[in-house]
Amino acid sequence: MTRPPLGVVRQFSRAVFADRLIGDELMRMTMARVSIDPASSSSSVVDVMSAFLHSWRMALKERPARPVLFSDAALIDALPEPPDDGRLLLLMCDVMGLMPHQAAQVIGIEEDPRAVLRRARHDLRIEKRARAVVVEDEPLIAADIRGILERLGVEVAGEASSAAEAVRVATDSRPDIILADYNLDGRDTGIDAVLEINETHDCPVVFITGFPDRVLQGDEIEPDFVISKPYTPDNVRAAVVHCLDARRA
Structure with missing residues (x-):
């Protein structure tokens, strides 16, 4: 975990909802309520993540019965509740790359976090039929990702090895x-x-890449989910299931 703490929080906030705009708005609102300076060299990822989650939880508790339209309270009121502790731990460990003890500290889990993580992984499943496109120019990696998806029950509707082919396949499928x-x-x-695909078809995207720093730059095209190579099946499963769950919530 070498990314700046604020970048980790931004990516986590986007991942929770599988939505860049909602995630960025939540991070803006929550971080404005805390005294910690995320740019300080003494602020660790655990410190900033803890401040973010605590601020979100407090905002939920303090929301008025009838929030003013377009206010931060209205934003909080319109969002789903935070995922349960198991799903939060799963996202922080298998998607964000935190160690279980770090994620447990952020969330406030007193039980053995490894046991909580095992249960969360075991409970991952696709509730509804889903179709995926795999965009990967390494045949062995593409085949491995296909296998992970198919074991989850996700239909692989197409594969592509170039950007132009990806656009064609996604447009068709x-x-x-x-x-x-x-x-x-x-x-x-x-x-x-x-x-180009998003111009005509909006769906969540999980980037699986050996160059995460080129993808995670904090700008408007930064994706919701990024998994670094070498990845594990747990990384892919966590991102895919949560991504589909969040978009269908």
């Missing part, structure tokens, strides 16, 4: 989720493909 690499055959990247 209209997937529920896309799993994409950053570096692809040809000049264009996975982000180029996703930007």
Whole structure:
């Protein structure tokens, strides 16, 4: 975990809802309520993540019965409740890369976090039929991701090894989720493909890449989910199931 703490919080906030705009608004609102300076060299990821989650929980407790339209309280009132502790731990460990003891400290879990994480992983399942497109130019990696998805019960509706092919496949298949690499055959990247796909088809995207720093730059095209290579099946399962759950909530 080498990313700046504020970048980790931003990515986590986006991942919770599988939505960049909602995640960024929540982070803006929660971090405005805390005294911690996320830019301080003494602020750790655990410190800033703890402040973010505590601020979110307090905002939920303090929301008025009839919040003023377009206020921060109205935003909080319109959002789903935070995921349960098991799902939060899963996201922090399997998607964000925190160690179980770090995530447990952020959430306030007193039980052995490894046991909580095992249960959360065991409970992962796809409740409704879902279709995916895999965008990956390494055949062995593409086959491995396909296998993980199929074991989850997700239909792989198409595969692509270049940005242009990804656009064609996604346009034809209209997937529920896309799993994409950053570096692809040809000049264009996975982000180029996703930007073009999103012009006509909105669906969550999980980037699985060996170059996370090129993807996670804090700008408007930063994706909701990024998994670093080498990945594990647990990383992919956590991102895919939560992504689909969040979009269907």
